[in-house]
Amino acid sequence: MxxxxxxxxxxxxxxxxxxxxxxxxxxxxxxxxxxxxxxxxxxxxxxxxxxxxxxRELCVRTLWPGQRGIHEEALNRTWGEVHEEKMYDFHKLSSTDFIKKYSAFREDGSVQRIIARIxxxxxxxxxxxxxxxxxxxxxxxxxxxxxxxxxxxxxxxxxxxxxxxxxxxxxxxxxxxxxxxxxxxxxxxxxxxxxxxxxxxxxxxxxxxxxxxxxxxxxxAYPVMNCDLLADAGYSTPPTHNFPSGLKSIDWMASRGCYRHCEFCFAGRPEQKVTQSGWDKIRQQLDHFVACGYQEIVLQDDAILSRPKEFFIPLLGEMKQRGLSWSDNGGVEFESLSDEVTAAIMAYNDGRPGKCFSLYVPFNPRQGNEKQSSAGSMTTKYENSKENLKKLRSAKVYVLTSIMVGTPDQTHETFAEDMAASRKLIVDGYLDTALPLSATMLPGTRWFERNGHNIVHPDDWAGYNLFSTHHNTNDMTARKIEEGMIRWVKESSDVQTIEAWQCAFA
Ligand code: B12
Ligand code: SF4
CATH class of the missing domain: 3.40.50.2300 (Response regulator)
Structure with a gap:
């Protein structure tokens, strides 16, 4: 066919x-x-x-309260013009005034966004x-x-x-x-x-x-991914969603599924138990990546540190043997960042071909800490993992995390605590960056069941990403969540630099 x-x-x-x-x-x-x-x-x-x-074609999309469907009008401006004005305002205005001008949630109850079709x-x-x-x-x-x-x-x-x-x-x-x-x-x-x-x-x-x-x-059940099929697709180097190493990179999962059941994540559904590829297939895949000219693997595994001795550490061995560099974008489990795992990653950056460029280590809300600062509670509970973040940075690994704004259980106070805890981790040398993510009620998750009714408009599909807000919580309005996103970028700019792939305000 x-x-x-x-x-x-x-x-x-x-x-x-x-x-x-x-x-x-x-x-x-x-x-x-x-x-x-x-x-x-x-x-x-x-x-x-x-x-x-x-x-990039732009339009203004409006969703009226109590009415289904979207209304769109063409916008006769370029992406560059909109971005330039936005950034000018971002630097000039307070977070509150910026949101007054740019919030998607208007006084008349409508949701209005400038949409770019890319x-x-x-x-x-x-x-x-x-x-x-x-x-x-x-x-x-x-x-x-x-x-x-x-x-x-x-x-x-x-x-x-x-x-x-x-x-x-x-x-x-x-x-x-x-x-x-x-x-x-x-x-x-x-x-x-x-x-x-x-x-x-x-x-x-x-x-x-x-x-x-x-x-x-x-x-x-999965074959080796055939990269010849992707060769003419038009993907850019460096990628638009990961640390820009400048190398030709490819996303890959050597395993999938997770043993945790975070309330906001689809990958954590109980039926999605961790499954890891066999070594023959892993070797074939890595050889094929090298043959196709890829220099860096962007790991997207859900639970990359599951059985680290049997899986993650030998996987590093296979990649190093081929001189491949790598980053982790799928999320490294902070709780499982043991001394052994840290030593293996540090050893990767020994000067021989192949380097670990960046690790995304999220401090997500977990069962039991929902009503606290994630960064604060996680780093207090797992002190050893915290020290390992610093060691990884000393081996020239870029370590980033995220700070979630507008989780169903967050209050203004716990958000302020999260900002303070994240800031301290950056100042004290544990992290390079903490990028703000707007909590999203994704279908099929427990957050959707619990807080889906607080999504402002059912047809606001552009709100279902991790950067634009689409919901209220019991404690925060959608506007306050948007403002929290802006506040964190502004107020942390003296201690961290956020890049364009991490946030719209760069
Ligand atoms: C890699 C990844 C990314 C990468 C690249 C993905 C891409 N190019 O779109 C990056 C980092 C760029 C990314 C971005 C985003 N992602 Co993402 N991502 C993943 C991740 C970790 C792995 C996906 C994967 O490859 N799985 C491996 C393959 C084998 O499994 P699979 O995708 O499920 O595919 C199987 C079935 O789903 C089905 N299937 C899938 N596609 C198709 C197509 C057809 C035709 C058919 C018949 C079947 C089918 O069959 C497949 C084979 O068995 C998943 C989590 C996860 N574990 O899946 C999240 C996930 C898909 N992402 C998610 C989200 C929210 C996003 C973002 C919106 C985040 C953001 N930026 O705000 C963006 C969206 C980008 C976009 N506009 O498409 C959510 C989606 C949930 C939802 N309902 O929205 C997930 C599920 C994670 C979560 N939080 O729960 N993501
Ligand atoms: S967020 Fe990460 S740790 Fe939690 S269920 Fe999803 S993949 Fe697992």
């Missing part, structure tokens, strides 16, 4: 969100599987394809599919923030190329496939959970049911 995986263009909030993206590992692995079976497979990411990242327009995607005689298209919908772009593209393909089968999947759909199909009846199939064992039958049209359950699959 002749099929395509198509990630649609991005629709981002031009004021509050830094545009970030990268290879979607799930679709890349499914594309590799079908390619290995002799299918012709096209891998398109329309946010970067054909110079897409530079193509990537190539839908008509060019349709033309590509037509020209290449594509028979079936897979559209990922992992992040809810991509809902409008993904459903608009899928519906348009069905309208203009009705013979093309449209198959969708990803974490957003897995959270509620029944609702998704009800709202989008044109779709041919959706995956509930993993599609690695079902994608072939869905794309080939061998199934009748719309919702195709795939469970949570172990790493054995």
């Amino acid at each position: 002749n099929v395509a995986f198509v990630s649609p263009l991005r629709q981002v909030d031009a004021i509050h969100e830094p545009p970030r993206g990268g290879v979607q590992i799930g679709p890349a692995l499914m594309a590799s599987l079908l390619f290995n079976k002799g299918w012709k497979v096209h891998f398109l990411d329309e946010s970067v394809h054909n110079g897409g990242w530079q193509r 990537g190539i327009p839908e008509e060019e995607t349709i033309e590509y599919l037509r020209r290449h005689h594509i028979e079936a298209v897979g559209i990922p919908l992992a992040a809810s923030a991509n809902y409008l772009a993904a459903t608009s593209l899928g519906a348009r393909i069905k309208r203009e190329l009705p013979h093309v089968r449209v198959v969708m999947g990803g974490q957003h759909i897995t959270a509620d496939p029944v609702k998704f199909v009800r709202d989008n009846p044109w779709v041919d199939h959706v995956a509930e959970g993993d599609a690695i064992t079902t994608i072939e039958a869905m794309m080939a049209g061998r199934l009748k049911d719309k919702i195709v359950p795939g469970g949570f699959q172990k790493m054995e």
